[in-house]
Amino acid sequence: MRAETAAAGHNLKRTQINWFKYSSPQTFFPLAAKLTPWFGAAAVLLCAIGLYIGFFVAPTDAQQGDAYRIIFIHVPAAWMSMFLYVVMAFWAGAGLVFNTRLSGMMASAIAPSGAIMTFIALWTGAVWGKPTWGTWWVWDARLTSELILLFLYFGFMALQAAIDDPRRADKAGAVLALTGVVNIPIIYFSVQWWNTLHQGASVSLKSAPTMAATMLLGMLVMALGFWMYCIATTLLRVRRIILERERRSDWVAQYVRTMK
């Protein structure tokens, strides 16, 4: 019979290979603080350029007039909303596989950004619909998929909010996010199929004006801007989550003291 008590300590973590260096919340926390302003500035700059291209450089559309210009917000937001779900599922899955705490925190931090992007895509879609088709909401395939995507984001956030233990919240969220990611293509195609069955392709965002090169450029710049914005807000949020979850640790206590 052998029994001993080893000193409690975090010396295990130090021996991890360098690759995982920033997977520790403690090392990532200051890095995130350093990166946030850069991404924030990039977001402001790119969005300004994108909006300038969208409102002043891109030509007026023959059919829709200036109303179409909302696509410079609508389309990039829709792109980001789907992209962010995949990124969120990636982090959540990585957390499940490698058991790194930071991955789960990243996933929780991305979710609100994703939901906001989805909401923007839905809202601008409705605003676009009013002058174009005379109605706020059309059961267009893309709008409907966006709506379901919004529900998926809400489900993820509600599940995490309902679980008190952060470790369980991360893992449960990961299973849900991965299930969602398998489902999203299926949802997308079934909604598209449903749309062709019930409405025909007559009313669809696909009938948007044929893309001029400047329009595409504007949308791409805006998408980059949104991307930078999402990274910046995610980093802000992940810092808050790190502080909250690590509140018992010495380094957070020290950090809080220096803030005073």
Next chain:
Amino acid sequence: MLTALRCVIHRDLLLAMRRRADVLTALLFFVIVVSLFPLGLGNEPNLLRTIAPGVIWVAALLASMLSLTRMFSEDHADGTLEQMLLGSTPLGVIVVAKVAAHWLVSGLPLVLIAPVLALQFDLHQSLLWTLTLSLLLGTPVLSLIGAIGAALTLGLRGGGILLSLLVLPLYVPVLIIGAGTVDIESAGLSAQGHFLVQGAFLVIAATFSPWAIAAALRISAE
């Protein structure tokens, strides 16, 4: 492995038989929800015929979701779930047995009673088979996907409402294709393609969800 599978199915059916009221409640809910639609929408026969597949499918979705919360919660509360997690049988197999039993108890009765309800909506007789078959292929998928949500929300505050928030968006493809199968047949086209898609959904769900359910159960039981 098969012994454990058979044992769990047998046990769950036995428990359900000894508490028949629970099974009937979900079935009655299905019947009542379906019967409410004509009251809300009026009794115009053409309208009723058009909405019948959608109404029956949505009601089936809700009814099968109602019974989901019970799927693991009792086993969780009395400690049986722990024994299942620590059994010599892979958890995936146990989970398949649980889902199968759940479907037999709460999915199959819906499938069987749906044609009778469809008659209330004056659905054409040739479509009754299509409706039944589409539900037969679709309701197991509902049980499989729903079980993931049931496992994730195990033991949480307000689990039931949260469960519907998680699961209903994931039900969308099943609903669309399921109700669409009847729609397309009523439009005079062949529904064969849709049955194939439904079959594919069933295969995909049966392949992936046992993993997800098992993982979720281990997470929730910690």
Next chain:
Amino acid sequence: MLEAANLECVRGDRTLFSGLSFSLNPGELLRVAGTNGSGKTSLLRILCGLLSPTHGEVRWQGGNIGSLREEYWKEIIYLGHSSAVKDGLTAMENLMVSCTLAGLTIDHEQARAALRCFGLAECEDLPAKVLSQGQRRRVSLARLILSDKLPLWILDEPFTALDTAAVDYMQTLIAEHVARGATVVLTTHQEAQIAAATLVTIDLTSRIL
């Protein structure tokens, strides 16, 4: 051999224990003591693989139980706080089901004999909902009689709700199993009188070994 290496368990905001290491050889009995909330149940759940520790690992015959999974669970029996007895099933059915889940193939005769050992001869066909708390406990403990081949028993408060006679019987059962060369881990508040060659106590409150 069961080994715990540098285990740490954090529940919510509280570190229940950390840096906990021990190893148990065949024929050894480990009694986990401690006040309420000191982490006895958590430790047992970690040892059987229901709960993953915040740090450290549990090894069985040299292999991490996280990767052994079913290989490990085949060899252990864990009886937790809740008795895993279903209200809707009879005592007999409950025992048969729990044995099948554990991978034990037993016939009705064996099950009946096990129930009889725990004084449940008259109750075997009664639904569990009419049984008393102590009787329900006995139904789940009856599985131990059928698990004499398993090299590791992990028992959480096996003596609660039992009367003196049953407690005595449990103690002999455990002593016999340890004498057979198996390992037993248990938690208890009572001062258990178990005749075991090697009895180790871990007190989680003060961490005295």
